[in-house]
Structures are given as structure tokens and as C-alpha cells.
Amino acid sequence: MKSAANWFPRTEEVQPNEMRIIFMGTAPFIRPGQMNTSIFVQLGNGENFVFDIGEGSPANYIAAGFALNQLKDIFITHLHVDHYNGLPYVWMFGTWAGGWHDNLRVYGPSGRTPEFGTAKMVEGMKMFTGWHRDAFSVFPVGRGWDIDVHEFDFRDNGGVVYEKNGVKVIHWQRSHAKDGASGYRLDWNGLCFTWTGDGRPSKLDAKYAKGCDVYVTEQQPELVEISSGVQGVPPFLARYTIDTHHTPGYAAGYLANEVQPRLLMTTHMPFDPYLNEEAVAEVREHWDGPFHFGAPDGIVVNVTREQIWVREGILPDYPNSRAPQFDFTNGQLVVPHPPTSREKIQEPFVREQQIDPKKYYPKGYHPELLEDWPVEGDLVVPIEGLPESLKESMGEAWRLRQKNRKALEEQSEE
Numbered sequence: 001m002k003s004a005a006n007w008f009p010r011t012e013e014v015q016p017n018e019m020r021i022i023f024m025g026t027a028p029f030i031r032p033g034q035m036n037t038s039i040f041v042q043l044g045n046g047e048n049f050v051f052d053i054g055e056g057s058p059a060n061y062i063a064a065g066f067a068l069n070q071l072k073d074i075f076i077t078h079l080h081v082d083h084y085n086g087l088p089y090v091w092m093f094g095t096w097a098g099g100w101h102d103n104l105r106v107y108g109p110s111g112r113t114p115e116f117g118t119a120k121m122v123e124g125m126k127m128f129t130g131w132h133r134d135a136f137s138v139f140p141v142g143r144g145w146d147i148d149v150h151e152f153d154f155r156d157n158g159g160v161v162y163e164k165n166g167v168k169v170i171h172w173q174r175s176h177a178k179d180g181a182s183g184y185r186l187d188w189n190g191l192c193f194t195w196t197g198d199g200r201p202s203k204l205d206a207k208y209a210k211g212c213d214v215y216v217t218e219q220q221p222e223l224v225e226i227s228s229g230v231q232g233v234p235p236f237l238a239r240y241t242i243d244t245h246h247t248p249g250y251a252a253g254y255l256a257n258e259v260q261p262r263l264l265m266t267t268h269m270p271f272d273p274y275l276n277e278e279a280v281a282e283v284r285e286h287w288d289g290p291f292h293f294g295a296p297d298g299i300v301v302n303v304t305r306e307q308i309w310v311r312e313g314i315l316p317d318y319p320n321s322r323a324p325q326f327d328f329t330n331g332q333l334v335v336p337h338p339p340t341s342r343e344k345i346q347e348p349f350v351r352e353q354q355i356d357p358k359k360y361y362p363k364g365y366h367p368e369l370l371e372d373w374p375v376e377g378d379l380v381v382p383i384e385g386l387p388e389s390l391k392e393s394m395g396e397a398w399r400l401r402q403k404n405r406k407a408l409e410e411q412s413e414e
């Protein structure tokens with residue numbers, strides 16, 4: 001760590017035996033400082049996983065220095081919009097921003113009937129992004145528009161959702177008023193992360209999260225009268241919402257005591273000074289082990305087998321995006337030919353109304369306009385031909401992955 005006090009984006013590489021967890025969205029009620037829920041898990045082998053992708057959370061991925069084309073494996077706990085509404089954005093703009101070489105993979109539960117499952121949601125998303133996708137198809141797309149949907153039976157408790165390169169993710173059902181809500185547990189290299197998603201405290205949480213290093217659950221502070229006075233939400237509505245859908249702080253502590261994690265974290269909660277002390281007190285009723293809020297946005301957790309460290313990440317308000325990240329294994333960058341063109345999707349009479357650029361560019365300034373895709377087929381750029389700075393910034397993630405995989409291989413040989 002460059003600083004024990006704070007995490008500064010782009011200053012630290014995840015180490016081969018390390019897991020890094022970043023809270024990119026932390027509340028059901030979106031507001032500056034707390035986007036809708038999303039948790040980013042990075043592993044020392046160079047892989048990363050997105051758990052829920054709530055509205056607004058992509059802004060924090062960008063602020064934390066990640067390129068949108070690095071977000072390809074997205075696990076959704078359930079289909080309340082505060083858990084997946086960042087998906088169309090990541091899909092559309094992540095494809096534009098260099099997401100050409102890999103498809104998106106969306107993992108999520110079935111519903112009681114097919115119309116309520118993850119696959120149906122993705123189908124609906126394809127429909128409502130129809131205009132956008134066709135419009136953005138004047139850009140390189142490659143495999144960017146392809147989505148592999150991994151919908152699992154929400155009843156199949158303990159079922160494996162993902163198993164690859166030593167990473168295993170299992171799921172189990174949560175009681176969240178409607179069928180089709182799940183919790184996830186990820187295990188890799190002797191380290192474990194659990195995100196329960198939303199739901200009422202359940203025996204299955206204790207069973208499947210048992211002994212996990214970092215147990216993250218949601219928490220609703222049980223202060224309905226006070227919250228009501230502050231926010232104006234009628235107390236009965238808050239009470240009813242908690243009792244049908246959510247995990248009170250007391251239950252979070254109770255479950256932690258069953259699970260016995262190395263660290264309990266709660267998220268999907270309002271982070272407010274007037275609530276926080278009480279939120280801690282509720283958790284402490286049953287849990288006296290390590291505990292930290294997974295809120296507000298930008299909380300960072302570094303996990304190794306020896307230590308766990310929690311810091312506040314310093315996320316800039318007006319960040320520049322990270323360059324798209326590419327795999328340079330083949331020594332070249334292939335920019336796929338756009339699937340369509342303006343000629344195909346725009347009537348000439350619309351373009352004819354455009355003002356002649358000569359009229360607005362100042363005298364002596366005549367940029368060469370790029371109004372048509374310049375080559376017939378894919379654009380193939382040898383890596384050697386790229387400017388040094390571009391080579392450096394676009395291959396960072398790939399190089400780190402190579403380095404760490406080598407270190408992990410050497411370690412396993414020993």
C-alpha cells in the first residue's frame with residue numbers, strides 16, 4: 001500500500017496473492033456520494049468481477065481508474081433496478097470505449113417464471129437499447145454487443161455459477177419479497193468474499209457464507225421514527241419495507257456471529273452521521289469481531305491470508321477515463337470494422353441540413369474531417385506502431401495480469 005490511510009486510484013497494483021474489494025455504489029437511494037449498489041472484486045490473478053451494477057455506479061468505476069472495457073463479468077443478485085441499472089451504460093459505452101474483443105457475461109437468477117428471470121431482463125434491455133445500439137454501430141463493435149447470459153435456477157442453493165482459473169462462485173436464494181433473489185460467495189486462492197445482496201436474514205446465509213473472509217451483507221438501520229422525521233417517509237412504509245425485504249442491523253450482527261468472517265461489512269445503507277452510531281450499536285448486539293461499513297462509495301478493502309485492511313478511497317469528482325485496456329498477446333491491436341455506417345441509418349436530407357464546416361472554422365484552421373470509416377476491413381495496428389504512451393496506458397491491465405500469473409505459477413511450482 002502506498003498509503004495506510006487512503007487508497008488513491010492508479011497508485012497500487014493488486015498483488016498476486018491479494019484480493020481487493022471496492023465499493024462502487026452503496027445505497028438503495030441514489031444520491032451524490034452514494035450511487036446504487038455495486039461491488040468490484042479484483043483478484044491477484046488479474047481477473048475481476050462486478051457484483052451488482054446499480055444506477056450511477058459506472059461513474060465510480062471511472063473515478064477509481066478502471067476502463068469500462070475491463071468490466072465483462074457481471075453478477076446480479078436480483079432485478080431491482082438499484083442493482084442492475086448501470087448495465088445498459090456499461091454495455092453501450094463499454095463497447096464504444098474499446099470493448100470489442102470480448103463479449104459481456106451476465107450472471108443472475110431465474111425468476112419463478114421465465115418472464116421474471118435474468119435472461120428476460122437482458123432481452124428487454126436489448127429491446128430498449130435498440131436505437132442506441134444501431135446508432136453506436138457506426139463505431140467499431142466486434143464482439144461488444146454479444147451477451148452471454150448465465151441464468152441459474154434461483155432454487156439451486158449452493159449451485160456453482162462460475163468456475164474457472166481457480167475461481168469459484170456459488171449462489172443461494174434470498175428471501176426478498178419475490179422469488180428470484182440470490183446471494184453470492186466467491187472463493188479463490190484461499191480467500192473468500194460474500195455479497196448476500198438484499199433479503200431477509202436467512203439460515204442459508206449462515207450456511208453458505210460460513211467461514212468466509214469478508215462477509216458483506218446489506219443493512220437497514222432500524223430507526224424508522226427518526227428517519228421518518230428526517231426524510232418524511234411514513235414510518236409504516238419504512239417498517240413494512242424492512243420487514244418484508246431487508247436485513248436489520250441486529251440481524252447482520254447475528255448472522256456474522258454464525259458465519260464468523262474475518263471481517264463483517266454492511267452496505268446498501270444510508271451513510272449518515274445521525275444514523276451511523278446506531279447502525280453500529282445494532283450490529284454490535286451480536287457481533288464483536290471486526291466490522292466496517294461498506295459505505296459510502298469508494299471504501300476499499302485489501303485482503304491477504306494474513307491481513308485485511310480497509311481504507312477510504314479518494315475518488316476525484318471530475319476524473320479522466322482510463323484508456324481502454326487491450327490484450328497485446330498477438331502483438332497487434334485489431335479495431336473491427338463498424339457494422340454499419342451513417343449512410344445506412346440516416347436519411348441524406350438530415351445530413352444535408354448540416355452547416356458547412358467552412359462557415360464556422362476560423363480562417364487557417366481546416367481539420368481533415370473523418371466522416372467515413374477510413375478502411376475497408378478491420379484496422380490492424382502492430383503494437384510496435386503505437387506511440388509509447390498509448391502502448392503503456394492501453395496495456396497496463398494486461399501486463400499486470402501476465403506478471404501476477406507468472407508469480408502465481410512459480411509459487412505453485414514451489
Ligand SMILES: [Zn+2]
Nearest residue numbers: 028080082198
Ligand atoms: Zn436494493
Ligand SMILES: [Zn+2]
Nearest residue numbers: 078080176198
Ligand atoms: Zn432489492
